[in-house]
Amino acid sequence: MLPQPARPGIAAVLAALVFSTQARADGDLVRGAQAARACMTCHSFAPGRHMTGPSLASVWGRKAGTADGFVRYSDALKRSRLVWDKRNLDAWLKNPAALVPGNAMGFPGIADARIRADLVAYLEAVSAGRVTVPDRGLPNLKAVDAASRVTAIHYCGDAYRLTTADQKTHTFWEFNLRFKTDGSGSGPLAGKPVLIGTGMQGDRAAVVFARPEEISTLIHRECP
Ligand code: HEC
Incomplete structure (x- = not known):
């Protein structure tokens, strides 16, 4: 999930x-x-x-x-x-x-x-601090489960193939996968991008990186 x-x-x-x-x-x-x-x-x-x-x-x-x-x-x-x-x-x-x-x-x-x-x-x-509002804006991407922790990203043909820390692979048509960054305190750890679902359909997702520089260095052009 x-x-x-x-x-x-x-x-x-x-x-x-x-x-x-x-x-x-x-x-x-x-x-x-x-x-x-x-x-x-x-x-x-x-x-x-x-x-x-x-x-x-x-x-x-x-x-x-x-x-x-x-x-x-x-x-x-x-x-x-x-x-x-x-x-x-x-x-x-x-x-x-x-x-x-x-x-x-x-x-x-x-x-x-x-x-x-x-x-x-x-x-x-x-x-005035009279009501307490929990920070529900965005998930804390430093504390995600293995299923969301991306360990490898390969690009082949028109697809990205992602491997997550639970040893599963997920393949997305390149147009359906978005790359985002979250440099805030609740963004991912350096070098540890996170896979998140972005809609009702399971075929769309986003990978969130800690810094924009990681986007090209962590993606490898390689076919299985
Ligand atoms: C679609 C996104 C969006 C929604 C929905 C939205 N806002 Fe905003 N809001 C913004 C953006 C972007 C700015 C900054 C606007 C600018 O710089 O001109 C802003 C600015 C503000 C500001 C000025 C803050 C400041 O620091 O000067 C207030 C107050 C505010 N919004 C209140 C609200 C409230 C209350 C609601 C709900 C009823 C709301 N907004 C809904 C995007 C949104």
Whole structure:
């Protein structure tokens, strides 16, 4: 079995709320946590864990475009001079393109003011440390089982043949195998790429390397 990237389940998110579930005056944290699932394909709520978008762990009160270590902000957001308070977060979540034209968040916005209020309350609570959010953004690729640890990659014809540490081989049409890198703290160990499934179909997968330089050195052009 190839491990699928972890998906934040609603139960897990709710279980992570270590506070009483009463509604705050202006937004409901339980509903906010549910709504935040829409953000988790791109954002982690764990400190320092950047994905497509920056970590939202301490966004409250921060200047827009300044999360430590996130290097992919649009110029538009960096120049916006916004501070993420209640009003600006609400406007951003309502219509990001209207608040900051040319921003890079591929998200259309949320029309429902109630849901936005819940989300803003949730973002404030996360930043204040009033809710605990486990880092469910991506799997820890340093701790994978033998079935996912790639020990050899051969390229022959139009196929990649991968051997994993459990002595199995997996053959992929070259167009169905993606090569990725994860240089973060939870990326693979140096020289130890990891095989992960990338979709519903077993014929697609990705190999994640610790560094881009490994991609060519660890792949050998060789037929069985
Ligand atoms: C498709 C991916 C995607 C989704 C879904 C998404 N975001 Fe974002 N978000 C981004 C990206 C990328 C940026 C950086 C935008 C830029 O630099 O212009 C961003 C930026 C932000 C920022 C500004 C952060 C900062 O440090 O200035 C906030 C706040 C934010 N998103 C909140 C949310 C919330 C809340 C949701 C869910 C309702 C959400 N986003 C959904 C990709 C996404």
